[in-house]
Each structure stands twice: as structure tokens, then as C-alpha cells.
Amino acid sequence: MLDSRPEVIARDSWVDVNKGTVDRRIFSDLAIYQQELKRIFARGWNFICHETQIAEPGRFFQSYIGEDQVIAVRDRSNTVQVLLNSCPHRGNTVCRSDQGKTRSFFCSYHGWNFDLDGKLVGVPGYEDYYREKLKKEDLGLAKAARVQSYKGFVFASLDPQAPDLEDYLGWVGMVGLNLIAEIGDMEVIDGIQKNRIQCNWKLAVDNLYDWYHPKVSHGSAVRAGMINEQGLQYMNQMVMLGEYGHGIGGAAITEENLAKLSDTLEKGQEPDQIDKAKVWRTTEKAANAMGPLGIRCGGHPNIFPNLWVSAAGPPQLCLRIPRGPFETELWWFTFAKKDQTPEERRATVMIANHIFGPSGLLEQDDGENWSHSTRGSVGAVTGERPIDFSMGLGQDKMTHDSESGQSCIETVVNEHAQLWLYRSWEEWMKAEDWPALIKNHSLPPTGKV
Amino acid sequence: MAKLQTMDTQSRMLLHFEVEQFLYQEAKILDERRFDEWLSLLTEDIHYWMPIRRTTTLAQVEDEFTKIGAMALFDDDINFLRMRVAKMASGNAWSEDPPSRTRHFVSNIQIVDIEEDGDIVVETNIHLYRTRLESVEDSWIGRRKDWLRRDGDNLKLARRHIFLEQTTILSQNLSNFF
Numbered sequence: 001m002l003d004s005r006p007e008v009i010a011r012d013s014w015v016d017v018n019k020g021t022v023d024r025r026i027f028s029d030l031a032i033y034q035q036e037l038k039r040i041f042a043r044g045w046n047f048i049c050h051e052t053q054i055a056e057p058g059r060f061f062q063s064y065i066g067e068d069q070v071i072a073v074r075d076r077s078n079t080v081q082v083l084l085n086s087c088p089h090r091g092n093t094v095c096r097s098d099q100g101k102t103r104s105f106f107c108s109y110h111g112w113n114f115d116l117d118g119k120l121v122g123v124p125g126y127e128d129y130y131r132e133k134l135k136k137e138d139l140g141l142a143k144a145a146r147v148q149s150y151k152g153f154v155f156a157s158l159d160p161q162a163p164d165l166e167d168y169l170g171w172v173g174m175v176g177l178n179l180i181a182e183i184g185d186m187e188v189i190d191g192i193q194k195n196r197i198q199c200n201w202k203l204a205v206d207n208l209y210d211w212y213h214p215k216v217s218h219g220s221a222v223r224a225g226m227i228n229e230q231g232l233q234y235m236n237q238m239v240m241l242g243e244y245g246h247g248i249g250g251a252a253i254t255e256e257n258l259a260k261l262s263d264t265l266e267k268g269q270e271p272d273q274i275d276k277a278k279v280w281r282t283t284e285k286a287a288n289a290m291g292p293l294g295i296r297c298g299g300h301p302n303i304f305p306n307l308w309v310s311a312a313g314p315p316q317l318c319l320r321i322p323r324g325p326f327e328t329e330l331w332w333f334t335f336a337k338k339d340q341t342p343e344e345r346r347a348t349v350m351i352a353n354h355i356f357g358p359s360g361l362l363e364q365d366d367g368e369n370w371s372h373s374t375r376g377s378v379g380a381v382t383g384e385r386p387i388d389f390s391m392g393l394g395q396d397k398m399t400h401d402s403e404s405g406q407s408c409i410e411t412v413v414n415e416h417a418q419l420w421l422y423r424s425w426e427e428w429m430k431a432e433d434w435p436a437l438i439k440n441h442s443l444p445p446t447g448k449v
Numbered sequence: 450m451a452k453l454q455t456m457d458t459q460s461r462m463l464l465h466f467e468v469e470q471f472l473y474q475e476a477k478i479l480d481e482r483r484f485d486e487w488l489s490l491l492t493e494d495i496h497y498w499m500p501i502r503r504t505t506t507l508a509q510v511e512d513e514f515t516k517i518g519a520m521a522l523f524d525d526d527i528n529f530l531r532m533r534v535a536k537m538a539s540g541n542a543w544s545e546d547p548p549s550r551t552r553h554f555v556s557n558i559q560i561v562d563i564e565e566d567g568d569i570v571v572e573t574n575i576h577l578y579r580t581r582l583e584s585v586e587d588s589w590i591g592r593r594k595d596w597l598r599r600d601g602d603n604l605k606l607a608r609r610h611i612f613l614e615q616t617t618i619l620s621q622n623l624s625n626f627f
């Protein structure tokens with residue numbers, strides 16, 4: 001199926017923001033995909049792992065930035081390093097385990113050995129064969145150009161020009177991560193579910209904003225009693241759009257709901273089951289971290305390009321890692337408070353194990369829709385027909401809170417966040433480098449949207 | 450173990466035959482999509498579990514599989530299994546409609562223990578082959594450890610642990626029973 005057409009990558013525009021349509025060739029064209037690896041994944045800030053996964057020196061976790069394999073490891077000085085998993089000698093991987101603990105990274109080809117910070121510390125035959133003429137200091141494992149953490153979430157960029165992580169995240173990205181971080185002192189529960197879907201990564205990403213599909217795609221989970229119908233289609237939707245393509249779509253929690261919950265807690269009463277999960281939102285600390293609009297966000301943020309924060313149920317992150325234009329790997333990270341009781345932990349695991357992941361009663365029905373949408377972008381004629389993201393376009397209003405600088409759209413089910421994703425994606429693809437992207441990217445719309 | 454070791458060869462052969470026939474019949478029921486009947490082969494306290502597997506070094510191979518209580522690929526009690534069956538019967542379970550075509554192969558059957566309470570512990574190799582639509586093709590191979598319990602004249606499945614050979618699941622979902 002690999003396919004590349006010079007005229008596709010040369011097009012003036014792939015996204016029509018006025019009509020709300022997207023050129024389908026962006027899901028199948030190989031040249032576009034290769035450009036995405038450079039201009040989106042290598043350039044952007046990518047979630048690598050959570051600090052609790054590499055809690056002590058020597059602990060490592062293997063991840064990906066696009067198709068670049070990286071190792072996140074805590075070095076001897078307790079610093080988190082993100083290293084390219086490729087030996088500078090012949091390019092072999094120096095780490096073959098998904099996770100674990102090690103003293104160094106030893107290359108199984110000729111035996112070069114690298115310290116936890118990537119430094120080349122061992123070269124067999126250094127005296128006899130290299131006759132001491134090898135610039136060891138230049139031949140360490142390459143480090144990600146930038147590594148920063150936000151409240152325990154480790155991100156890396158392969159582009160030295162990338163702005164600081166917090167500037168990149170902005171309000172929308174931070175609201176997203178705080179949906180997990182503000183719950184308490186969090187850790188990743190052991191076990192990352194991983195599976196592969198034959199779809200383009202962008203279609204998997206746009207689906208996380210999609211509150212139109214659950215009633216149809218996941219209707220069987222309702223009938224089976226896994227989830228109630230209301231949980232699948234909230235009428236009160238809240239959309240936040242952030243610079244560089246971040247977005248939030250999904251349920252809005254009303255101010256009245258939070259006020260009532262605060263009241264219940266003040267009176268020393270027990271909140272009901274659904275409100276219990278919102279108690280953390282009533283603290284001043286959370287209010288400051290989330291902002292006045294963010295605190296009411298119940299739904300689904302995406303940190304551009306590919307990190308879904310799924311916090312409507314148990315707090316989870318899902319990475320959508322590209323594996324060519326026609327394949328995407330889903331990685332689920334599940335979080336819980338460190339001080340959960342065994343019963344609470346059991347409940348978190350049970351819900352998380354049954355909603356998402358490859359056997360999840362909801363997620364098992366998603367993959368085929370995405371793979372067939374991807375496949376539809378291949379045909380000579382079918383692939384030239386745009387697809388539609390016009391739901392709600394021109395019919396809603398962005399409201400702005402001037403004190404915090406946050407803004408949001410409150411409306412019914414819509415496709416604003418999806419269109420924003422593609423619009424921003426196009427800006428990333430067109431920008432030569434970070435300075436160009438900083439200069440030319442769109443600010444979130446104001447007024448009528 | 451003692452109980453199994455003190456059994457004479459003939460009784461062991463008879464038990465083996467009974468276990469083997471039970472597992473073959475179960476496989477057939479699954480391939481013929483008679484899921485309600487499949488549920489009737491399970492005990493009320495069943496635990497149906499498939500841990501997550503990852504690549505580790507040999508030195509850390511004890512961490513290869515997640516443990517019970519951590520994240521898993523299946524972690525079902527009888528209610529969740531009933532829910533999965535109800536889902537497939539709902540008329541809008543798209544992952545199984547059109548239905549997958551499956552074939553279960555069960556081999557290398559070994560009774561490894563008879564526990565104090567009488568549960569028969571059986572290890573098998575399993576190959577589940579699936580195709581869907583025109584070109585979806587999946588093949589999962591693994592080891593199962595089953596606990597079978599006597600229920601009148603019949604056997605029932607009281608616990609099943611499934612250890613797949615794949616780490617990253619190379620398919621769009623796991624919408625079938627193993």
C-alpha cells in the first residue's frame with residue numbers, strides 16, 4: 001500500500017478550515033508521513049514515561065519519538081536521561097528490553113559499553129586495535145536535545161530549538177496533565193497495554209475528541225451493561241483549543257455541580273459515587289493549577305501530537321505511536337494514587353482493564369473503524385475525496401476569561417477540536433523550523449467559531 | 450502433587466482422556482460461537498486472566514509478566530465474561546459483526562497437579578487463529594494453565610491463566626475468547 005505522490009506533498013493546503021474538510025491523502029501518502037516524523041515528532045515535545053516508572057538510578061523504560069527509539073533512564077546522579085537507542089559504532093540497539101534495571105548499556109555487537117548518562121565508557125580493543133585513536137568523548141549515545149518534566153510526566157524533544165515544555169503545553173496542555181497530577185501523589189500501575197491497529201495515527205488521535213461516535217461505535221457496551229448511555233454522550237460539551245495543536249473535547253462539569261460538591265464536603269457529608277471522583281477539584285491548589293475553566297473540564301485532552309489524557313474514568317494516558325502511514329501502536333499507561341487502599345486499587349484496575357486496551361469492552365470496537373477510514377484514503381478516486389469535520393462549524397462561540405487567559409466553547413457534540421488538530425498539523429508541516437512555527441502558528445480563535 | 454503421583458497409570462489415563470475431551474469440546478463450542486453454552490462450562494468463581502508480557506533480560510525474566518492485581522489484558526470474573534457474551538449478542542458489537550472466523554487448537558495437554566480441594570490443574574499449548582472480513586489475519590499462540598473442577602458428572606473451568614507469546618499485541622483487538 002505504500003504510496004507517495006509528489007503533487008500531494010506540494011499541495012497548497014490539505015485542510016479547508018472554512019468548509020471543515022480534510023484532504024484524505026494525508027493519511028496514506030508516504031512523503032507526508034516521512035515529513036511528519038521530522039517536522040512533528042522529532043520537533044515536538046513527546047511524552048516518554050512517568051518518573052515513577054524509573055524511580056531509582058539504573059531503572060529504564062524504552063519508548064519512541066515517532067520512529068526514533070529512545071531509552072528513558074535515571075542516571076547515577078538521579079537525572080532522567082533520554083538517549084537514542086542506537087550505538088554510534090554500527091547503529092545497533094544497545095537496549096533490547098522494554099523496561100528493567102541496568103548498570104550500563106552494553107552493545108551486543110562489538111561490546112561498546114555506555115554509562116547511564118550515555119557516555120562511552122568501554123571499547124574492546126581500544127589499545128590493540130584502535131591504538132588509542134578513538135574519540136570516545138564524541139561517541140556516546142546521542143541525547144534527546146531537550147528533556148523536561150512537568151509534575152512527573154517526562155517529555156523529550158529531538159529539536160534543540162524547541163521552547164520550554166511549559167510554554168509548549170500552555171494552559172490546555174497543563175490542564176490535561178493536571179487532570180491526573182492534581183488527583184494526588186500518582187504512580188503508574190505496572191503493565192503498559194500495547195497493541196497495533198492498521199490505521200494512520202492521526203485518525204486515532206482525532207477520535208479521542210469524538211463524542212459523536214460512542215453511541216454508535218460502543219452501543220454494544222451499553223447493551224451489555226458495561227457503561228450507561230449517558231456516559232457515552234454528554235450533551236454539555238466543553239472544548240478548549242491551545243496553541244500548537246493541543247485541544248480538549250468532551251464533557252463539561254457545571255459550576256453548580258462543583259459548588260454543590262463543595263457544600264456537601266463542608267457539611268461533612270459523603271458525596272455520591274460519581275462526585276467522589278471530583279473531590280480533588282474542590283481544593284484551592286487544583287483550582288489554581290487548572291484555572292477557572294479548566295477545573296470544569298471532564299473530558300479528553302490531547303497534547304499535540306499524540307498523547308491522549310483519558311481522565312473521564314480511571315486516569316490514563318494513551319500514546320498513539322506511528323508505525324508507518326498505515327499502522328499505529330496504542331500504549332496505555334494507567335495511574336493511581338500511591339496511597340490507594342487495596343480495594344481502591346482493585347477498583348481502578350478493574351475499570352481500566354475493561355474499558356480500554358485491546359480487550360476493553362469499548363475499545364475493541366474502535367480499531368476497525370479507524371483502519372477502514374485509513375484504507376479509504378488509498379484509492380485513486382476515493383483518496384481524492386475530502387472528509388468532513390464541519391459539525392458545529394460557524395455555530396458556536398468562544399468565551400474568554402480575561403483574568404486567567406483561558407477560553408472555551410460550551411456547546412453540544414461538535415468537531416471543533418478535530419478541525420483544530422488538522423489545522424495545527426498543517427502549520428507544523430509547513431513550518432521549516434521552530435522559529436517559523438512560532439511565528440506562523442495560529443492562535444486559538446476568538447468570538448464566533 | 451501427592452494425589453496425582455499415587456494414582457495408577459490407568460486412572461491417570463482415564464482422567465487425561467476426560468480432560469482432553471472437555472478441552473476439545475470447549476474449543477469447538479467457542480469456534481461455533483455457542484457462547485451461552487460456553488458460559489455454562491464455567492464455575493461462578495472463575496478468574497479468567499491474561500497478564501501483559503514484556504521483553505526483559507534473562508536476569509529479570511521474573512518481571513516478564515504482570516502479576517495478578519496489576520494491569521492485564523483479561524482480568525474477568527463471571528460477570529465480566531457474561532458481559533462480553535451479552536455484548537456479542539447485542540446486535541451492534543461491530544468488532545464481532547460480521548463475525549470473526551476462529552479456530553482453536555489445543556495441544557500438549559498435561560495434568561500437572563490435583564490440588565487439595567480436588568481442582569485438576571492442566572497445562573496446554575493453545576493456538577487461536579482468526580480471520581476477519583477480507584484480509585484481517587491474526588494468530589495468537591500461548592500457554593494456558595487451567596483449573597478444572599468436578600461438578601457432578603461433568604468438569605467445569607474454575608480458573609484460566611493465558612500467557613501469550615506476543616508482548617505488543619499485533620492485532621487491532623482481542624475480541625475473542627482464548
Ligand code: FES
Nearest residue numbers: 087089090107110
Ligand atoms: S555496533 Fe555497537 S559496538 Fe559495534
Ligand SMILES: [Fe+2]
Nearest residue numbers: 217362363366
Ligand atoms: Fe471509541
